Amino acid sequence: MKKSELYKDIFKEASNIAMSHALTSLSQMIGGPIEMEAPDVEIVSRAEFLKLLAERGVSKGFTVMFDVTEGLSGLTILQFPKHSALNISAVLMGMEPGSMEELDEMGKSAIMEVGNILISAYTDILSNLIGEPVSLSPPKPAESLYDIEKELGRPDLRNVNSIVVFKSKFYKEDIGVESYFYLVPTPESFTKLVKKLEKQISEEVEANDEGN
Template identity: 65%
Template sequence: MKIDEWFKDIFREASNIAMSHAVTSLSQMIGGPIEMEPPEVKILSRVEFLKHLLQNRISSSFVVGFDITEGLRGLAILQFPERSAINLSATLMGMDPSGVQELDDMGRSAVTEVGNILISVYTDILAKLLGEPVSLSPPKAIASLYDVERELNRPDLRNVENIMLFKTRFYEENVGFESYFYLVPDEKSFEKLVTKLEEQVRETGGGEGGV
């Protein structure tokens, strides 16, 4: 199923309002202007998903997981790679990121606040695409690849082969940050989302030539 080609434009359109809200909130937190790019969207296989987490050093990253409880079903994971998390926490606390080498409890709390904003962005984007509310459970700890593999072995996710990756970059002056949001929908939810996306492609005249 070749859907990567038209994902980017559809998600960019759906993300405009949600991203503008996020930029406003982050600018207020940091006390200065923030630039944020629309998320890059990719479809990963199960193996690619696990490899991506490893490449971004999941064990040293800031990672939280959520169950998707409304609109779709499955799992969502937000990951800030270690350096991005450190840079972000230092910036939020008015420190020079180059002088900070690890994420302490205060830093984790600061990154959590930004994570909450981004989670709201992603759920808003998905809700706009689906045309119905999307809700997530309270966060749960994800400390290692083992924790992710355990989640993937749940009965509802055991046969999942399509994971959506949203990569978001944002900047404050010369300091950059990036985050990864992984959407792991169960098979019915993935089909539901793809169907909605195909409908939007047809409505906008972008589906010539098949998918």
């Protein structure tokens, strides 16, 4: 198995507990049972990352940025594509899914409540992976792809070329909501994260060898 696949497996293992907590909180907020898929994880290049953001629509959906202030360093981004943003805001505001055509300030505020739950889950995942607390700054709005590109021009992010992408999807009855969480770590933080993953892989290999 390739290391990239092993990394994905470890990310998914770390996400199980955090996402189960998120599922409980989302069910309470939205009202009624919901189902959530395990996050899909991939590591992409800077160019692929910008392409994904553009395809999913920064300005038409709901996108916010956070600086990583503890544990790691860099930038994180939470994105709901337009269709998902409209669906979840309609449900939270007691409206029929599909009845909203544009996202107003009240809708954005409603989505941010869901976003806070998911952000908490993702920071828990990262904390589990590195064995340290991970904290984020207050959110910064991203109104366009340019806002994100401007952040990537910061001295600490200028040479970043490895971005971790988490995709999660949850359902309430026949309504599906997709969200994307991007971790844009500084090169030093990416190295730190990879070393932690490598250590976990080595420990798992040793445990398997001892079991055999």
